[in-house]
Amino acid sequence: MLVCSGLLLFRRVLTTEDEYLEIPSISRQRAGTYECTAINDVATDVQTVELTVNYAPTLSEGKDVGVTLGQQGVLQCEADAVPAADFEWYRDDRRVFNSFDGIEIEDSGALSQLTFFNVSEGDYGNYTCVAINKLGSANASIILFEVIEPTSSTLLQGPGAVQDGNSASRAAHTSTCLLILLALQLLLKF
Numbered sequence: 435m436l437v438c439s440g441l442l443l444f445r446r447v448l449t450t451e452d453e454y455l456e457i458p459s460i461s462r463q464r465a466g467t468y469e470c471t472a473i474n475d476v477a478t479d480v481q482t483v484e485l486t487v488n489y490a491p492t493l494s495e496g497k498d499v500g501v502t503l504g505q506q507g508v509l510q511c512e513a514d515a516v517p518a519a520d521f522e523w524y525r526d527d528r529r530v531f532n533s534f535d536g537i538e539i540e541d542s543g544a545l546s547q548l549t550f551f552n553v554s555e556g557d558y559g560n561y562t563c564v565a566i567n568k569l570g571s572a573n574a575s576i577i578l579f580e581v582i583e584p585t586s587s588t589l590l591q592g593p594g595a596v597q598d599g600n601s602a603s604r605a606a607h608t609s610t611c612l613l614i615l616l617a618l619q620l621l622l623k624f
């Protein structure tokens with residue numbers, strides 16, 4: 435008797451018998467460990483088979499990143515791929531390399547990170563992450579854009595883009611200033 439669990443394109447030779455299991459449509463969800471048990475009068479034989487499903491990389495939509503001049507900026511690119519993807523970064527059409535101009539590229543598993551240690555004016559722009567494996571490639575673009583740190587002068591000019599952990603209190607401060615300005619204007623009208 436031959437009992438095989440799961441659906442697997444699987445060939446088990448047992449004395450003169452051949453057994454096939456076929457997966458009609460292979461998909462990522464079918465990856466895993468399959469077990470085949472062969473039983474006869476003499477013995478029971480269990481064999482496990484690891485099924486790996488390979489697929490080309492897919493990338494989630496790139497999220498644009500805002501950074502203030504002189505601060506650290508990190509662009510992230512996450513790929514779903516088997517086998518794991520290799521990454522390449524481009525600034526427009528130019529390849530960006532590791533440890534060049536205060537830039538570090540770090541890959542770990544599904545994630546690639548491009549770090550600017552000290553963002554300068556010239557760093558702002560359009561970056562493209564390309565993920566490649568033997569089955570194909572995918573790319574996603576991320577804009578690194580400038581965020582103006584609110585100062586006493588920008589606060590009076592109105593709400594600008596804000597950033598980081600203090601943003602909530604800064605934003606609140608900005609709208610308080612605006613409210614006072616509005617109130618002043620209203621008072622002046624009457």
Ligand SMILES: *[C@@H]1O[C@H](CO)[C@@H](O)[C@H](O)[C@H]1NC(C)=O
Nearest residue numbers: 503504505506551552553554
């Ligand atoms: C970042 O770069 C600017 C301009 O090159 C420099 O003035 C500043 O000191 C640098 N900041 C850090 C933290 O390295």
Ligand SMILES: *[C@@H]1O[C@H](CO)[C@@H](O)[C@H](O)[C@H]1NC(C)=O
Nearest residue numbers: 526527560561562575576577
């Ligand atoms: C960024 O660059 C990519 C690749 O060159 C391009 O397809 C995309 O339209 C660019 N995005 C913007 C906002 O310019």
Ligand SMILES: *[C@@H]1O[C@H](CO)[C@@H](O)[C@H](O)[C@H]1NC(C)=O
Nearest residue numbers: 524562563564571572573574
């Ligand atoms: C990015 O992907 C598009 C299709 O999705 C393709 O036409 C283009 O050549 C790719 N760009 C790079 C740099 O791989």
